[in-house]
Amino acid sequence: MSEITKPTDKKEIFGHPQGLFYLFFAELWERFSFYGMRALLTLYMVNVIFEKLVERDYATAAVYASYGSLVYASTVVGGRISDSILGMRNSIFLGGILMAVGHFVLAIENNIAFFLALSFIIVGNGFFKPNISTFVGTLYKEGDPKKDSGFTIFYMGINIGGWVAPLLCGFLAAKYGWHYGFGLAGIGMLTGLIFFWSGIRRGVFGDKGLPPENGNINKSVAGIKQGTLVSILAVLAAPVIAYLLASYKSLGADGSMLEGTNIVNLLFYIIGIAVLGYMAYIMISATVDERKKLFAAILFTFFMTIFWGFHELSGSVITLFAARNVDLEGIMSAAQTNSLNSMWIIILAIPISMIWTWLTKKKMNPRTPYKFGLGLLFAGISFYILAISESSANENGLVPFAYLLLMYFLISVGELFMSPVGLSKMTDLAPKRIIAFIMGVWFLSSAFAFQVVGFIGKQLAIESTDANIGGFDTLGVYTDGFLLIAKYSLGAGVVVLLASPLIKRLMGNVH
Numbered sequence: 001m002s003e004i005t006k007p008t009d010k011k012e013i014f015g016h017p018q019g020l021f022y023l024f025f026a027e028l029w030e031r032f033s034f035y036g037m038r039a040l041l042t043l044y045m046v047n048v049i050f051e052k053l054v055e056r057d058y059a060t061a062a063v064y065a066s067y068g069s070l071v072y073a074s075t076v077v078g079g080r081i082s083d084s085i086l087g088m089r090n091s092i093f094l095g096g097i098l099m100a101v102g103h104f105v106l107a108i109e110n111n112i113a114f115f116l117a118l119s120f121i122i123v124g125n126g127f128f129k130p131n132i133s134t135f136v137g138t139l140y141k142e143g144d145p146k147k148d149s150g151f152t153i154f155y156m157g158i159n160i161g162g163w164v165a166p167l168l169c170g171f172l173a174a175k176y177g178w179h180y181g182f183g184l185a186g187i188g189m190l191t192g193l194i195f196f197w198s199g200i201r202r203g204v205f206g207d208k209g210l211p212p213e214n215g216n217i218n219k220s221v222a223g224i225k226q227g228t229l230v231s232i233l234a235v236l237a238a239p240v241i242a243y244l245l246a247s248y249k250s251l252g253a254d255g256s257m258l259e260g261t262n263i264v265n266l267l268f269y270i271i272g273i274a275v276l277g278y279m280a281y282i283m284i285s286a287t288v289d290e291r292k293k294l295f296a297a298i299l300f301t302f303f304m305t306i307f308w309g310f311h312e313l314s315g316s317v318i319t320l321f322a323a324r325n326v327d328l329e330g331i332m333s334a335a336q337t338n339s340l341n342s343m344w345i346i347i348l349a350i351p352i353s354m355i356w357t358w359l360t361k362k363k364m365n366p367r368t369p370y371k372f373g374l375g376l377l378f379a380g381i382s383f384y385i386l387a388i389s390e391s392s393a394n395e396n397g398l399v400p401f402a403y404l405l406l407m408y409f410l411i412s413v414g415e416l417f418m419s420p421v422g423l424s425k426m427t428d429l430a431p432k433r434i435i436a437f438i439m440g441v442w443f444l445s446s447a448f449a450f451q452v453v454g455f456i457g458k459q460l461a462i463e464s465t466d467a468n469i470g471g472f473d474t475l476g477v478y479t480d481g482f483l484l485i486a487k488y489s490l491g492a493g494v495v496v497l498l499a500s501p502l503i504k505r506l507m508g509n510v511h
């Protein structure tokens with residue numbers, strides 16, 4: 001872990017602090033590793049890890065959901081440890097190294113190694129992701145109008161990684177083998193760390209991101225410095241998490257899968273109840289104005305959970321749908337279709353933010369609840385497009401690629417209506433004293449969303465002993481499911497739009 005500091009380098013690039021561009025590339029490469037691996041994950045589980053199970057889709061959906069939930073939930077813990085002990089720089093280094101270890105362990109073909117690898121990525125992401133995002137904010141003075149565009153640039157970095165990685169990792173996996181794909185993801189993560197490290201060497205972060213001044217990092221517990229203890233515990237947490245991930249099933253005597261107690265599911269019920277309970281407690285002690293705003297923040301987080309719950313199907317059910325029922329016409333492989341969301345975000349992010357600025361000038365920029373309602377409608381329409389693709393299937397039960405492309409276009413528009421807007425509203429709606437907690441809850445919305453993904457994935461799991469399932473049988477299962485999702489999402493969108501005048505009132509002066 002590095003603690004090198006140099007005086008702040010005041011140089012700017014495109015009017016932004018130089019440090020932004022080091023964080024941009026560090027995050028670009030970290031997301032490269034994250035999404036490169038994610039593009040392969042579901043297909044790897046179905047075709048390799050659970051190959052012999054009749055219920056391999058089911059097992060894959062369960063593990064994918066637990067992985068996704070924990071990868072986002074761990075950010076709450078990583079954020080807190082950074083605030084009280086490590087500081088952002090050390091957290092980013094620790095997280096990056098753990099993630100790289102995870103990716104390289106994935107390159108070992110063994111089931112135990114597989115669960116262990118996912119666990120390293122979960123713990124690593126917990127330290128890396130929240131801290132690099134917060135780090136961006138610290139580069140700007142409070143109220144600096146450039147901060148928002150700084151975040152837009154940063155979001156671009158995320159999506160450049162998310163766009164390129166599935167293409168390259170998918171290509172390597174198909175041509176040379178899964179482990180080359182996973183290996184490239186690991187190299188991507190190391191590249192990210194090198195960018196971050198070179199930023200520190202050049203002093204572009206000034207004194208930002210150092211451990212908190214309380215000096216906890218050097219205080220000892222049981223003779224071990226807290227900073228070292230955190231690293232040791234982070235490594236020890238990995239096998240425990242691996243055990244939780246593997247609790248998706250128990251095997252019957254004949255090798256068939258029996259439903260075991262999924263500990264991760266259980267854990268999320270408990271976390272959900274605890275968070276709601278704590279929220280209720282905060283609401284009781286808040287002033288009337290704070291209470292209203294908090295209630296609005298809870299509603300937005302809830303709507304976001306619904307949206308991500310459908311959106312994050314891209315790495316699971318939609319990847320399987322692409323593999324089994326989309327005529328990819330040699331354009332790209334199923335793993336590579338994971339790049340489409342990020343591709344659209346890169347194309348659409350700037351035009352959409354320009355539309356908001358233009359509408360603001362005309363005093364017509366819709367308030368947040370309307371954007372959320374529209375975002376859910378876009379998600380609904382996107383799934384409706386996939387549902388009706390069935391009517392254009394060829395004789396092998398394959399639907400044209402254009403449907404998938406259009407689906408990703410629509411859901412990406414929805415994402416831009418909700419995700420960046422919601423993030424900035426959270427900071428406006430939460431009372432200052434609990435802002436960190438509310439941001440944690442916001443990240444938890446992605447974690448809970450993966451429980452939705454798991455639920456849907458299990459409903460749409462196809463039982464088979466045949467490696468090449470596809471055709472009209474699976475097409476019908478998927479498109480029926482997509483139609484149901486479309487109805488729920490459209491329904492939710494309409495409800496949010498109808499409730500918008502009320503939600504608007506809760507928000508007071510926040511736009």
Ligand code: GLN
Pocket residue numbers: 031158308446
């Ligand atoms: N695509 C964004 C990222 O990777 C957001 C993902 C999410 O919160 N579910 O950072």
